[in-house]
Amino acid sequence: MTFLTQISKSIQRHPFHLVDPSPWPFVASLSAFSCAVGGVMYLHAYTNGSFILVIGFTMLLLTMFIWWRDVIRESTFEGHHTGIVQQGLRYGVILFIISEILFFFAFFFAFFHSSLAPTVEIGSIWPPKGISVLDPWEIPFLNTLILLLSGCTVTWCHHAIVANFRSQAIISLALTVTLAIIFTSLQVYEYSMADFRLSDGIYGSTFYMATGFHGFHVFVGTLSLFICLVRLLQYQLTQQHHFGFESAAWYWHFVDVVWLFLFVSIYWWGGL
Template structure:
């Protein structure tokens, strides 16, 4: 008896990569023009966002239809797993760049600028204590403390990792009720996290005078926490799509990589927040 050879699915030619490239071109050009006060900049920017959303819905929708239609085999799933793994690795490098900037400023640059005669490079009497309003003698601000909303958000994200694992085990056992409950709870916790972070930003601006231009501390604080908040938002959207697919009857105990990919991303976001909480808020 001859061995059955698994067919490898080859997708049909698609215009979505070109549409995505056009979206990013409009997005980037519009943002640059908007920042330079060109009247049409914001409209070009939002046009890029609209085209990008169209591309995402169309392309991912096509992939979902192909998956539900049974066109994908183990080789395609393996390629998906490698692709998601490399994507998360690129996100690790993205955050590593910002953590590296914080380390360089806090551990190397600021102490060096406060040593010997180097303080004259900024202003007379610069002490080099962290947090600092440098590189200019800016308005005084109060740094964000760790115990309060940041600690609550840490507990929320840790809990969301548990609820997502609860949903995953429900999927593996074929318990659709557990799967739906766990997914819904995870999405709700993500939404609460985002709402609390928005409140934290409002508090920082209104009460602490902590702004994006509050020296190197303000810049690194908002870049790290802001990009993390963006990733939580993206992760919540991904999990919402997974919940919609679950409600539509997609996934089973053996075929559920879409769910796993979203779960990997969410757990990555959890780990980044734990590091961020320690080095930005606590230390």
């Protein structure tokens, strides 16, 4: 009876995931704190500030890699991500995307606050005098088409996974990652050809903060989709269990929508 009682106690009788104790939240917070301290020290020219910044950032990257590896293991090999757990994760991703929307709202607010009522210090005109704005119908418009096409291919991949068309899912996801890399490469080229920099007044700061952070989000989304491609090749994403890809696809559509607002407001309207 004792043996049977132990077996019955070891069987999980609920669909929720009670995570095991993990050191990664503490290590991640310590790494982020090191990045903040090292960044402040570096900006104020303190000794070893850059060293602390690099060490903290490296620790943060390693922690992220190992922590997400554990999440993939819990989901794929240990089977902890039941339907109810995935529903909770979906709510978490939705709240995360909402926080990102508010993040970009701050940049758009700063841009329109400066452009709708230009101050005397910048000549009461927008764009400010001396700023040679980028032509929106060259690289920005091409990047818009590329990003919209990548949104179509990632949707194709989602439908292919749901329909269990494995070959189509691999091809469409590989196309999405390729288009994302092309987008980032063109944006880097655009930055290198621009006549203004981040330090060139309110226009330069708002332009590079908004488009630069969007480029960083594209980079993060590209990494997420690439990891999903690797998992898809290893048969870890199935017809019934593919939340990892689903969250990456939602994030990618969010990046698409933000870029449309950036193109219309900053590139086109802001350069008139």
